[in-house]
Amino acid sequence: MEKKITLNLITCRTIQQGVGMEAGKTSQKYFDACTIIHMHPEDMKKLGIWKNTNVRVTSSVGSVIVKAVETREDLVPGLGHIPMGPWANRIVPAYTYSTGEPCFKGFPVDVEIAANEPIMNSIDVVKDACGLLRK
Amino acid sequence: MSSSQPEAFKMSEYIIKNGHVFDPTQGIKGDKTDIAIKDGKIVDKAGSGAKVIDAKGKTVMAGALEVHAHVAGPKVNAGRWYRPEDKHFDSHKKPGITRIEGGKSIPTVFKTGYEYARMGFTFAMEAAMPPLYARHVHEEIHDTPIIDEGALPVFGNNWFILEYIKNEEIENTAAYISWILRQTKGYGVKCVNPGGTEAWAWGLNCLSIHDPVPYFDITPAEIITGLIKANEFLGLPHSMHLHQNNLGNPGNYTTTIDSLKLAEGLKAKNNFGREQVLHSTHIQFHSYKGTNWGDFESGAKEVMDYVNKQKNLTIDTGNVTLDETTTMTADGPFEHHLHSLNHLKWFNVDVELETAAGIVPFIYDPDNAVFASQWAVGLEIALYAKDPMRCFITTDHPLPACLLVADVQEGPR
Amino acid sequence: MPKVVTDIICPFCGTLCDDIECTVSDDNKTILQVRNACAIGAEKFNHQKLPGRVTRPRMRQPDGSFKEVSYDDAIDWTAKMLVKSRKTLMYGWASTSCQAMSIGHEIAEKVGGIVDNCATVCHGSSLIAIEDVGVPSCTLGEVKNRADRVVFWGCNPAHAHPRHMSRYSIFPRGFFTVKGHKGRKIYVVDCRYTDTAKVADTFVQVKQGYDYELLNAFRTAARGEALPDEVGGVPKEKIIEIVEELKQGRFGIIFFGMGLTHTMGRNHNIDIAINLTRDMNDFTKFNIMAMRGHWNVTGSGQVLGWQYGFPYAVDLSRRDQARHQTGETTSVDLLNRNEVEACFYIATDPGAHFPIDAMVSSSKKPTVTIDPHINCTTEISDIHIPVAMVGVETGGCAYRMDNVPIETRKVVDAPEGMLTDEEVLTRINKRVDELLAAGGV
Numbered sequence: 001m002e003k004k005i006t007l008n009l010i011t012c013r014t015i016q017q018g019v020g021m022e023a024g025k026t027s028q029k030y031f032d033a034c035t036i037i038h039m040h041p042e043d044m045k046k047l048g049i050w051k052n053t054n055v056r057v058t059s060s061v062g063s064v065i066v067k068a069v070e071t072r073e074d075l076v077p078g079l080g081h082i083p084m085g086p087w088a089n090r091i092v093p094a095y096t097y098s099t100g101e102p103c104f105k106g107f108p109v110d111v112e113i114a115a116n117e118p119i120m121n122s123i124d125v126v127k128d129a130c131g132l133l134r135k
Numbered sequence: 136m137s138s139s140q141p142e143a144f145k146m147s148e149y150i151i152k153n154g155h156v157f158d159p160t161q162g163i164k165g166d167k168t169d170i171a172i173k174d175g176k177i178v179d180k181a182g183s184g185a186k187v188i189d190a191k192g193k194t195v196m197a198g199a200l201e202v203h204a205h206v207a208g209p210k211v212n213a214g215r216w217y218r219p220e221d222k223h224f225d226s227h228k229k230p231g232i233t234r235i236e237g238g239k240s241i242p243t244v245f246k247t248g249y250e251y252a253r254m255g256f257t258f259a260m261e262a263a264m265p266p267l268y269a270r271h272v273h274e275e276i277h278d279t280p281i282i283d284e285g286a287l288p289v290f291g292n293n294w295f296i297l298e299y300i301k302n303e304e305i306e307n308t309a310a311y312i313s314w315i316l317r318q319t320k321g322y323g324v325k326c327v328n329p330g331g332t333e334a335w336a337w338g339l340n341c342l343s344i345h346d347p348v349p350y351f352d353i354t355p356a357e358i359i360t361g362l363i364k365a366n367e368f369l370g371l372p373h374s375m376h377l378h379q380n381n382l383g384n385p386g387n388y389t390t391t392i393d394s395l396k397l398a399e400g401l402k403a404k405n406n407f408g409r410e411q412v413l414h415s416t417h418i419q420f421h422s423y424k425g426t427n428w429g430d431f432e433s434g435a436k437e438v439m440d441y442v443n444k445q446k447n448l449t450i451d452t453g454n455v456t457l458d459e460t461t462t463m464t465a466d467g468p469f470e471h472h473l474h475s476l477n478h479l480k481w482f483n484v485d486v487e488l489e490t491a492a493g494i495v496p497f498i499y500d501p502d503n504a505v506f507a508s509q510w511a512v513g514l515e516i517a518l519y520a521k522d523p524m525r526c527f528i529t530t531d532h533p534l535p536a537c538l539l540v541a542d543v544q545e546g547p548r
Numbered sequence: 549m550p551k552v553v554t555d556i557i558c559p560f561c562g563t564l565c566d567d568i569e570c571t572v573s574d575d576n577k578t579i580l581q582v583r584n585a586c587a588i589g590a591e592k593f594n595h596q597k598l599p600g601r602v603t604r605p606r607m608r609q610p611d612g613s614f615k616e617v618s619y620d621d622a623i624d625w626t627a628k629m630l631v632k633s634r635k636t637l638m639y640g641w642a643s644t645s646c647q648a649m650s651i652g653h654e655i656a657e658k659v660g661g662i663v664d665n666c667a668t669v670c671h672g673s674s675l676i677a678i679e680d681v682g683v684p685s686c687t688l689g690e691v692k693n694r695a696d697r698v699v700f701w702g703c704n705p706a707h708a709h710p711r712h713m714s715r716y717s718i719f720p721r722g723f724f725t726v727k728g729h730k731g732r733k734i735y736v737v738d739c740r741y742t743d744t745a746k747v748a749d750t751f752v753q754v755k756q757g758y759d760y761e762l763l764n765a766f767r768t769a770a771r772g773e774a775l776p777d778e779v780g781g782v783p784k785e786k787i788i789e790i791v792e793e794l795k796q797g798r799f800g801i802i803f804f805g806m807g808l809t810h811t812m813g814r815n816h817n818i819d820i821a822i823n824l825t826r827d828m829n830d831f832t833k834f835n836i837m838a839m840r841g842h843w844n845v846t847g848s849g850q851v852l853g854w855q856y857g858f859p860y861a862v863d864l865s866r867r868d869q870a871r872h873q874t875g876e877t878t879s880v881d882l883l884n885r886n887e888v889e890a891c892f893y894i895a896t897d898p899g900a901h902f903p904i905d906a907m908v909s910s911s912k913k914p915t916v917t918i919d920p921h922i923n924c925t926t927e928i929s930d931i932h933i934p935v936a937m938v939g940v941e942t943g944g945c946a947y948r949m950d951n952v953p954i955e956t957r958k959v960v961d962a963p964e965g966m967l968t969d970e971e972v973l974t975r976i977n978k979r980v981d982e983l984l985a986a987g988g989v
């Protein structure tokens with residue numbers, strides 16, 4: 001069991017994320033669809049977590065709290081997936097290699113247990129990073 | 136075809152004074168005469184309130200007509216998308232109320248309208264409109280300033296047309312054409328590489344008028360004849376407009392004459408005074424003798440001997456200018472072939488049930504014997520023409536020539 | 549009596565389904581039921597009637613709360629922002645109509661805007677590749693009627709284009725494909741065994757980020773040249789076997805998505821896929837198509853194309869020329885380098901979909917967002933102007949992923965007094981003219 005594991009992260013569309021988006025960016029459906037990280041069962045075991053535990057995912061850009069879930073769409077060990085949205089983009093590196101396209105898929109992240117940390121809502125996670133969240 | 140002039144303009148009166156007027160049909164060759172315009176038409180006299188346009192020192196003549204060009208629609212725009220270099224050093228805004236203009240061989244719609252107008256054109260016909268994409272063609276026409284534009288829907292590879300003609304149902308062919316013209320606001324019957332572009336959806340082609348189309352088992356000869364007959368059944372203003380099979384290949388003049396012969400004995404039936412039944416377009420590309428690029432030579436004389444004899448044909452030249460341009464045509468297999476010759480980036484789209492399009496950049500190098508011959512063939516076609524009223528000058532812009540290269544001669548801006 | 553409206557165009561994804569039906573209330577204000585749409589499309593039509601719709605513009609106050617303002621005030625503020633700023637990012641467009649885009653471009657030319665659409669974070673890589681190498685492609689109907697070899701590379705239509713497989717690419721019985729999916733061989737190449745892979749005949753698991761190498765290997769195999777034992781985690785025998793099978797087909801198509809555009813290599817992943825497709829044409833008919841995400845990102849590219857000559861990232865800030873250079877005129881880069889003075893977002897939500905560093909930069913600029921709903925961007929904007937949902941409450945032209953233009957319809961009335969994108973943009977355009985005539989702000 002490790003305190004922290006490193007994964008290669010991709011951020012993608014899921015149908016639940018699409019439905020949630022259309023239900024509204026502040027809807028529960030959207031929150032449920034996007035505040036998750038799909039992990040391979042072996043990686044969850046390595047980190048010592050049960051499924052549906054909150055974790056802190058940290059990239060070169062920053063950190064976000066999401067819930068670790070078991071994947072439906074088989075990953076390989078070492079690969080993680082956070083559905084696209086403000087939580088995923090909280091940690092996506094903005095560098096585009098002069099192509100205009102940021103690093104949405106394929107960047108290293110550290111994952112640690114954050115079982116008791118709350119997950120921010122879709123508006124706050126952006127506002128907080130922009131320094132616009134009044135506490 | 137819709138005019139983009141605002142209503143206020145149409146209802147005005149104008150008088151163009153002091154210009155040198157040229158009108159060959161009336162034998163007027165440079166006389167200083169006034170031209171009066173009322174409600175969008177030329178009239179004998181204008182009222183005292185007419186706005187005066189002083190044309191002192193200027194030539195006054197009827198606006199030129201571009202009868203075949205690629206100026207609006209999906210393949211034109213694909214050309215713009217995939218050639219950002221075409222705008223290199225060529226995006227600018229002239230003083231006044233114009234929009235930003237850009238693009239050398241495939242100008243943006245604003246530049247298209249302005250440049251044609253600057254050269255004295257008042258009309259351009261978009262030569263190939265796939266019905267499935269008609270809305271796109273009209274959106275571009277809507278945004279093209281000043282000049283009028285129309286569009287010709289393509290029929291020569293349309294599944295419904297192939298089946299109706301195969302079953303010798305000319306009335307049904309005509310009914311379908313009529314429906315397409317109304318739905319797409321099209322202007323006439325265009326036929327590009329008949330049968331060959333449907334074959335191209337399987338990677339094949341029809342190079343002679345007797346090559347059967349896969350599955351449909353109909354020949355280009357049958358398609359051409361059927362479309363001419365349907366066109367006359369409908370009595371449309373324009374002849375059936377044909378881009379023959381075998382474009383661009385050495386020795387293709389025989390395919391051309393074979394195709395033109397199909398019009399023999401077919402009579403024009405319409406209320407517009409049209410006496411011809413077939414218009415053969417950019418015929419320069421279809422007038423080559425020889426068997427390969429080594430013995431390539433002009434077949435212009437053979438082709439024009441035939442055209443001169445047959446009074447029920449019109450042609451347009453399809454002249455080449457010796458510079459860089461972007462070839463684009465609904466002759467999809469031809470563009471794939473061209474790409475295999477010059478290895479420049481190739482765009483292709485197969486359009487379900489209807490047609491295809493291909494695009495390849497091209498450099499007509501004056502040092503190359505073949506291109507220089509093509510340039511000469513275009514001139515020969517026009518010089519051999521005995522009846523100028525049956526011969527239109529075109530460049531099939533941008534295919535063999537950037538028509539708007541005339542702008543280059545303007546000098547520094 | 550409620551009535552049924554048919555032939556509705558779904559304004560969600562690039563598949564642009566045109567067979568949606570809605571039951572609409574008597575008073576033409578509410579959608580009661582949606583048929584034929586996928587789960588996401590259905591949710592969009594259902595969202596129309598959810599309570600809590602914002603119906604008037606809102607302005608952010610110093611304390612962070614929002615206060616309702618009139619359309620006139622919001623438009624005036626927006627026009628002043630645009631006129632004052634020397635270089636404004638005008639981003640979004642992918643969920644509004646072509647008619648609206650055209651008005652927006654007029655404004656951009658006058659005030660010096662950079663017009664960019666969602667392709668910049670989506671299929672921008674594909675557009676760069678097409679600019680380099682061209683593309684052999686076709687319309688979706690050709691796939692339905694002819695394709696017997698269908699490859700999905702780095703895309704997951706089961707999740708992102710849910711009806712694509714049943715309408716065009718896997719299941720339908722077409723004119724020359726009467727056996728439906730039984731007559732087609734389906735291949736999925738992805739770094740994970742997606743739900744789309746579950747309906748494939750062959751699944752190829754590529755090591756994440758190695759798509760370029762694998763496409764290169766496919767191309768090498770197509771040309772009959774030697775391969776290393778394994779490329780991207782895939783054994784060479786499998787690569788050779790698949791390429792041979794593809795060559796035996798009569799019409800092949802490769803659909804691709806973010807798995808290629810977002811991963812290392814970006815545009816190069818696509819240009820090699822295009823080159824592979826072009827090479828395959830030496831053996832059999834082969835085409836390739838980008839799975840465009842938004843229902844009208846293609847339309848934005850088309851209008852920018854015919855007006856300025858480029859498909860996205862068009863810099864009009866000099867007011868006398870149009871420039872396009874990815875890395876320089878693309879939205880994320882402009883924000884990363886702090887190169888714009890104001891932000892104008894329309895029909896989009898970069899707050900949710902741009903990397904956070906770009907949004908931190910954006911949030912420091914005066915910002916106006918025009919969108920039917922509250923989203924992650926509206927809440928950090930100075931002004932949020934709500935507008936009617938295009939394709940639901942107002943119509944307008946859209947372009948499908950294969951560039952086919954389809955005019956979307958109005959299904960129900962917008963909430964009382966709410967304006968459309970076209971109306972708001974027209975008013976902004978007029979106000980900008982007034983301000984410029986008066987010598988600026």
